[in-house]
Amino acid sequence: MRALFFLRHYNDIDHITPVIFKWVKSGHVCDVVLIGHRTIRNDYRIEFLRKLPDVRVAHIRDVLTPLQYLLWQLQTLLLSPGMKRSLLKPLAQKAIEIYGTRNRQKVWRDTAGKVLERSFTGSGKGVVVFDWVTRNSPVCIEWVETVIAMAHDRGLGAVSLPHGDSPHANHLIRRGEWKLQPDTMYSAGCLFDNVVVPNELCAVRFRPFMQPQSIAVLGSPRYCTEWLDKLAVLQPPSPLARSASRLKLVIFLRKSDFTTFWEEVGEVVQMISAFPGVEIIIKPHTRGGWRQPLTRNAVILRLPNVSIAADDVHSVHLLNWADVVMDLATSVVFEAVVAGKPVLAADYLHAGRSVVADYMPETELRCRDDVYQRIGELISSGCGSFYDEEHRQRFLKEIIHGCGDEDVLPRYVALLEESCRLREIR
Numbered sequence: 001m002r003a004l005f006f007l008r009h010y011n012d013i014d015h016i017t018p019v020i021f022k023w024v025k026s027g028h029v030c031d032v033v034l035i036g037h038r039t040i041r042n043d044y045r046i047e048f049l050r051k052l053p054d055v056r057v058a059h060i061r062d063v064l065t066p067l068q069y070l071l072w073q074l075q076t077l078l079l080s081p082g083m084k085r086s087l088l089k090p091l092a093q094k095a096i097e098i099y100g101t102r103n104r105q106k107v108w109r110d111t112a113g114k115v116l117e118r119s120f121t122g123s124g125k126g127v128v129v130f131d132w133v134t135r136n137s138p139v140c141i142e143w144v145e146t147v148i149a150m151a152h153d154r155g156l157g158a159v160s161l162p163h164g165d166s167p168h169a170n171h172l173i174r175r176g177e178w179k180l181q182p183d184t185m186y187s188a189g190c191l192f193d194n195v196v197v198p199n200e201l202c203a204v205r206f207r208p209f210m211q212p213q214s215i216a217v218l219g220s221p222r223y224c225t226e227w228l229d230k231l232a233v234l235q236p237p238s239p240l241a242r243s244a245s246r247l248k249l250v251i252f253l254r255k256s257d258f259t260t261f262w263e264e265v266g267e268v269v270q271m272i273s274a275f276p277g278v279e280i281i282i283k284p285h286t287r288g289g290w291r292q293p294l295t296r297n298a299v300i301l302r303l304p305n306v307s308i309a310a311d312d313v314h315s316v317h318l319l320n321w322a323d324v325v326m327d328l329a330t331s332v333v334f335e336a337v338v339a340g341k342p343v344l345a346a347d348y349l350h351a352g353r354s355v356v357a358d359y360m361p362e363t364e365l366r367c368r369d370d371v372y373q374r375i376g377e378l379i380s381s382g383c384g385s386f387y388d389e390e391h392r393q394r395f396l397k398e399i400i401h402g403c404g405d406e407d408v409l410p411r412y413v414a415l416l417e418e419s420c421r422l423r424e425i426r
Contacts, residue, residue, distance in 0.1 A: 001028045001029075001125045001126060001127070001417060001420045002028065002029050002031075002119065002127075003020075003023055003031075003126065003127050003128075004030065004031045004115070004119040004120070004126070005020055006033050006139075007032060007033070007035070007036070007040070007131070008035055008131060008138065008139055008163075009163075011131070011163040011164055012163045013046065014163075014222050015161065015162045015163050015164065015165075015220075015222045016129070016131060016163070017045045017046075017049060018227035019129075019412045019413070020032065021049070021052070022412065022413050023412075023413055023416065024053070024054045026410075028054070028413075028417075030055055030056070031057075031058070031118070032057045032058070033059070033063060034058070034059045035060045036138075038059055041057075041059060044235065044236045044314075045234075060072070064111055068107070068114060071107045071111075072107060075107055076139065076140045076143070078092045078096055079096070079140045080138055081136045082138070104142070105146070111143070112146045112147040112150050115147070116128075116150055116154065116156075125421065126154075126156045126157070126420055127158070127159055128147060128157070129158075129159050129416070130147075130158075130159075130161070130192075132160055132162060132186075132189070132195070133191070134185040134186055135184060136185050141188055148191050157193050157420050158191070158192045158419070159192055159193060159195075159196065159415065159416060160189060160194070160195040161196050162196060162198055162202065162220075162221070162222075164202075164331055165399065166198075166205075166331070167329045167330050167331040167333075167352075167354060167355055167356070168201075168329055168355065169354065169357075169358035172351070173258055173329070173351055173352040174257050174259065175257055183205065186205045186208075186209060189209055189214075189215075190209050190210050190214075194215070194216050195210065195214060195216070196215075196216045197216070197402075198217070198218070198220035198221075198400070199217060199220070199402050200217060200398070200402075200403075202217075203215050216415055218408060219400060219402035219408035220334070220400050221408060222334075222335075223335055223338055223400050224400065224409060225338075226408070227408075227409065235314065235316050235317070236314075238320060238321065240281075240317055240321040242321065245277050246276070246277030246278065247277060247279070247375070247378055247379050248321060248322050248323045248324070249278060249280045249322060249324050249325070249326060250319070250321070250322040250325050250326070251265075251280065251281070251282045251283065251325075252283045252285075252315070252327070253282065253284050253294065253328060254285055254328050254330055258352070260328060260349060260350045262293045264348075264349055265328070265349050266299070267368070268368065268371055269282070269303075269306060270303070271368065271372065272371065272375055273303045273306050275376070278375070280305060280306045281307050281308075281309050281318060282308050283308075283309040283313070283318055295308050315335070319332075319335055319339070319341070322341070323341075324341070324378055324383055325342070325344070326344045327356055327363075328346060328350050329345075329347070329350055333356060334400065337356065337392065340392070342383045342386040343363050344363060344365055344371070345360075345364045345365060346365045347364055347366070348365060348367055355399060356395075359392075360388065360391040360395060362386070362388050362391065
């Protein structure tokens, strides 16, 4: 069977690469088309996929003709959420109006047809795979609709795979979110035959807009044991050296559209840095990190035992380097929980309730006093015996394994295979 995977950014690479790996390992073939910035072609996981037999990787710029790519890129830009929020919005709307729906749809169909023809000429069973496409995704929803409609016309399946694991146990977490109600940005899930999620916390986003049988809870491909074992082998050498510091702490930051109390985050960083023998690395989010005020705080930047991680320092490098991780409700710390490494869930620093703190109350920091006491304990007593193991095992079962067993990736392959067969039957 053949699959066509579209990847947009690093989150997609994190969560969908394991599925691609297992798909071809199961005897199938696939194309991977990158539809984000061309720099993601250099990611070590993309390099890994490129070397696999039966995987063909290309950027969409190299799949389309130069004119097709120019028009596709221009339309994507004009209809992007960022353009709608910018000062150029009136000009963009005027350009869209002048160009017209018919011309725009022709570009969508021409480019979608080109990509599908390249992958599925002469093939039988097949499936097209996107990530979680939402109503405010950078990739234009009109184009996704066109790709899926034309794929269905060819008898191909269409599946939406995860680009994340929900790090929040609550819902009102972003700036401007004031009403506790279903978020219509997830209504785009109904375009697909199936939307796949790691756990029930992610499933509830889509349930108001889809039939129950169209949502599959299959566990986390990024944090399952099979992939973490593979990742340990293929990751590039770490640029981080182990020093003689007594406690190494990594703080992973969130995107700026999530409500975070940055002033107190800065206070906490300065307070922890004052402990003797502590070393701190702060990792900005891969998208929008430049908008985070903490990484521009002159006082913090002058601290000798605090550094800002460069773009080429991957999360896996930081997790291996760290003795303990501070969580501002980021799913990247799930890997630390899987490994049994201490996570300090600093829920009082943001507007959310983290999944880590919800499942494992022993991780939660509720105030500055908690931070001080916990850091002191970790320095004096070490990082062993941190978790209540019953709590951690429940987290692994429900959040990482999706209430199934540890064999997560075979479930993803089985669903993609079933999608191929169902469309063929119809």
